[in-house]
Amino acid sequence: MLRLEGVSASYGAVTVLRDVALEARGGEVTCIMGRNGVGKTTLMRAIMGLVARQGRFMLDGDDLSDLPAHEVPRHGIALVPQGRRLFGPLTVAENLEIGLMTRHRGRAVRERVLDLFPRLRERLGQVSQTLSGGEQQMLAIARALCMEPKVLLLDEPTEGLQPSMIAAIRDVVMGLKATGVATVLVEQRVEAVLQMADRVAFMDHGRVAEVLAVADLRADAPQFAAYVGV
């Protein structure tokens, strides 16, 4: 389980996160929602150590608070950033290999990941910047899964994708639940949240304002609408 306590983060003099507390439990999808600019992406980056941060970051009892950014993934936290962020000139296979090497995973893990994304198996030798947007998103997720993470952070993975791709990604996320992975999902689309999430953390002005179970949200549609601004 990933637990955040008193987390703040800033870009220079601008403080974006203030005293954030959050839990992401194994086998659950925790969704982060909120209006643009409230700090959702910064929270993902803070967990990875990619922005200046304070507070406690605990993973299964281990304190990751003071780790440099490059050591965070080795402890089992993987980020699929907004906009995919692949290594464009490298092939699909090479991108996957970079993910595998992080935690010294081998062929068996690669095969399991490729079973989840058969389209990537057909394109292993293809340069990744020539893939479609949906395929690039699959590759970004596949690269993260090659680390066999305990916690998977997904920053708006369905943004700009066609419905069939969204469905494929949703199936993978749902499948991860069964494997015990804790998934933290930044998502703006209400129907996607209701389909995938177990709990939703609403952010406002750099804080987690409230965490609710999805079952409760279904019963209280007006509150849900108020938080997501619809």
Next chain:
Amino acid sequence: MKAWLFHLVALAGLAVLAAVLPAYHANNLARVLVLAVYATGYNLAFGYTGMLSLGHALFFGAGMFGAALPVTLWGWGGVPVLALGMLAGGVVAGAVGLLALRTKGVSFMIVTLMFAQAGYLTLIWFNAVTGGDQGLVLPGAARRVLGIDLTQDAPRLWLALGIYAVALLLAVALVRSRFGRIMLAMRENEERSRMLGYNPYAVKLKVLVVSGLYAGLAGAAYGLFFGYAGAGFATVQYSILPMLYSLLGGAGTALGPLIGAAAMFWLIDFVSSLTNAYLMLVGVALIVLVLFAPRGILGFVRERWLPWLP
């Protein structure tokens, strides 16, 4: 397999050239091969890992004087001075990298340039030992490696080819290895690499040391092969040359630096026989190449026909 075959065929082609070239061109080819070793090392840092350094002349100079000083001071020669020169290049690169790699991009370029200038001025300052501007002439007796007389054109060329072959094949092995993938990832985006668990500082320092070993070996070989070591080889011009060779031949291609070095060398040789304004014509030729093949000669070939080329 295709990649290895391609490079082995290229080396076989060079061997044929070495066997048939007349003395004048054979001597030039030896020079080109040694400079290609230097540029191949530079390309590992620049073309594969994205470090734009203007400090490599310091590593080249360290290698050259790391080999030349034991020759002039203690009468050493042969493989030990080549090894010492190579080691000097690697050690200096490591020391520079420890500090310079705290910066990146343009700042890294400027910091490495300043280190190289400091190195050049140090060579000038200690002119009683280094020969300063005039340099050191290495005695013929010391210029023997494994029984090969380096004062003779043909043996010198074959040894240069041997050293280049080893340097090239090691570079191919490195860039095709798992570590080579991480080098490419660094070149493409450091933060993305960090996000995936790789330490840019450590990776780039390792590559810079390897690049320094190449530069040191090339500097040592240049001194021994051509019998001269001078502070002029530690000037900024000798940091720019391997960059030009890499860009011209194809940055991020293993054989590109050799193609770039050879093209530049013979272009200057040919055009200078036509006019005194040869540098202007060479400049025009380079501009045309950059406009029509911005990825360099072999980069263009890779893009069009051989996408598997490392």
